Amino acid sequence: MGPxxxxxxxxxxxxxxxxxLLVDNYNGSIEVTAWEQNKIEIDGARFASSRERLQQVKVxxxxxxxxVSIRTIPPSERTGNSGARYQIRLPxxxxxxxxxxxxxxxxxxxxxGAVTLRTTNGSVRVSSIKGEVSAASTNGGIExxxxxxxxxxxxxxPL
Numbered sequence: 001m002g003p004x005x006x007x008x009x010x011x012x013x014x015x016x017x018x019x020x021l022l023v024d025n026y027n028g029s030i031e032v033t034a035w036e037q038n039k040i041e042i043d044g045a046r047f048a049s050s051r052e053r054l055q056q057v058k059v060x061x062x063x064x065x066x067x068v069s070i071r072t073i074p075p076s077e078r079t080g081n082s083g084a085r086y087q088i089r090l091p092x093x094x095x096x097x098x099x100x101x102x103x104x105x106x107x108x109x110x111x112x113g114a115v116t117l118r119t120t121n122g123s124v125r126v127s128s129i130k131g132e133v134s135a136a137s138t139n140g141g142i143e144x145x146x147x148x149x150x151x152x153x154x155x156x157x158p159l
Contacts, residue, residue, distance in 0.1 A: 004047060004048070004049060004081070005047065005048050005049070005050060005051050005053075005054040006045050006046070006047045006054070007045060007046050007047075007054060008043070008044070008045045009042075009043070009044055009045065009046065009059055010041070010042070010043050011040075011041070011042040011061050012039055012040070012041045012042070013039060013040050013063060013068060014038060014039050015037075015038050015039050015040045015068075015090055015091050015094075016038075016065065016066055017038070017091060017093040018066070018093055018094070018095065018113070019040075019066050019067055019068070019090075019091075019093075019094055019095070020066060020067040020068075020094070020095045020096075020097045021040070021067070021068055021069075021070075021088070021090065021094055021095070021096050021097065021099070022067065022068075022069040022070070022097050022098050022099075023069075023070045023071075023086065023088070023098070023099045023100065023101075024069075024070070024071045024072065024098075024100050025070075025071075025072045025083070025084060025086065025100065025101040025102070025104060026072050026074050026083060026101075026102045026103070027072070027074070027081075027082065027083025027084070027101075027102060027103045027104060028044075028047070028072070028083040028084045028085040028086070028101065028103070028104045029085050029086070029101065029104045029105045029106070029107075029122070030085075030086045030088070030099055030101050030104065030105075030106045030107070031086065031087045031088065031106075031107045031108075032088045032089075032090070032096060032099065032106075032107070032108045032109070032111070033087075033088070033089050033108075033109045033110060034089075034090065034091065034092035034094070034109065034110030034111050034112075034128075035089045035090070035091065035092075035110075036091070037089075037091065038091055039090075039091075040068055040088065040089070040090040040091075041088070041089045041090075042061065042068075042070060042086065042087075042088050043086075043087045043088075044059070044084055044085050044086040044087060045084065045085050046059060046072075046082075046083075046084045047081075047082060047083060047084065047085070048075075048080065048081065048082035048083075049080040049081045049082065050080070053075055053080055053082050054082070056074075056075035056076070056082070057072065057073070057074065057075060057082050057083065057084065058072070058073035059071075059072055059073075059084055060072075060073055067097075070086065070088075072084045083103070083104070085104075092110050092111055092112045092113075093112055093113060094111055094112070094113050095113040095114050095115075095131075096108065096111060096113065096114070096115040096116060096117070097114075097116060098116050098117075098118065099115075099116065099117050099118070100117075100118045100119070101118075101119045101120075101122055102119070102120045102121070103120060103121045103122065104119060104121070104122045105119065105122040105123045105124070105125070105140070106119050106122065106123075106124050106125070107124075107125045107126075108125070108126045108127075108129065109126070109127045109128055109129075110127075110128045110129075111128075111129050111130070111131065112129075112130040112131055113130075113131040114131040114132045114133075114134075115129055115131060115132070115133045115134070115135075116134045116135075117133075117134070117135040117136070118135075118136050118137075119136075119137050119138070119140060120137070120138045120139065120140075121138070121139050121140065122137065122139075122140045123137060123140040123141045123142070123143070124136075124137050124140065124141070124142045124143070125142075125143045125144075126143070126144050126145070127144070127145040128145065129144070
C-alpha cells in the first residue's frame with residue numbers, strides 16, 4: 001500500500017429521544033455507542049491514497065427535527081484506496097434505521113431502539129441492544145451478545 005493521507009472530522013448536534021440515524025459509508029468501519037447525553041457526536045477520519053483524492057472524499061451530514069443522515073461520497077473515479085471511518089455516540093433511545101458500509105465492519109453497543117445493519121466485506125457486532133436487530137453481512141461474521149452467526153460464501157461453478 002502506498003502513502004496514505006488522512007483528515008479528522010467532528011460534528012455535534014442536539015438529539016431528540018427516539019431520533020433516527022442513517023449512515024451510508026462506502027469504505028470503512030462504523031462504530032455506534034450509546035451514552036447518557038442528549039446529543040449526537042460524530043467523530044471520524046476521511047482517508048485516501050493521496051492529498052488530491054482525499055479532497056474528493058466528502059462527508060455529507062443532513063439533519064431534520066428527528067433524524068441525522070450521514071453519507072460518505074466517494075471520488076468520481078474509484079481508483080485507489082479512499083473512504084471514511086466513523087465513531088458515533090448518541091443517546092440509547094435511538095433508532096438505527098440503516099447503518100450500511102461497503103468494505104467495512106460495523107459495531108453497535110447499548111441502543112434501546114431497533115437496529116438495522118448491512119455490510120459487505122466486513123463483520124457485524126452488536127451488544128446490549130434492547131430493540132429488534134436486523135443484521136446482514138456478505139463475506140463477514142455476525143455476532144450478537146445473545147447468539148453468534150458465521151456467514152460463509154461458497155462459489156458455485158456452472159455445470
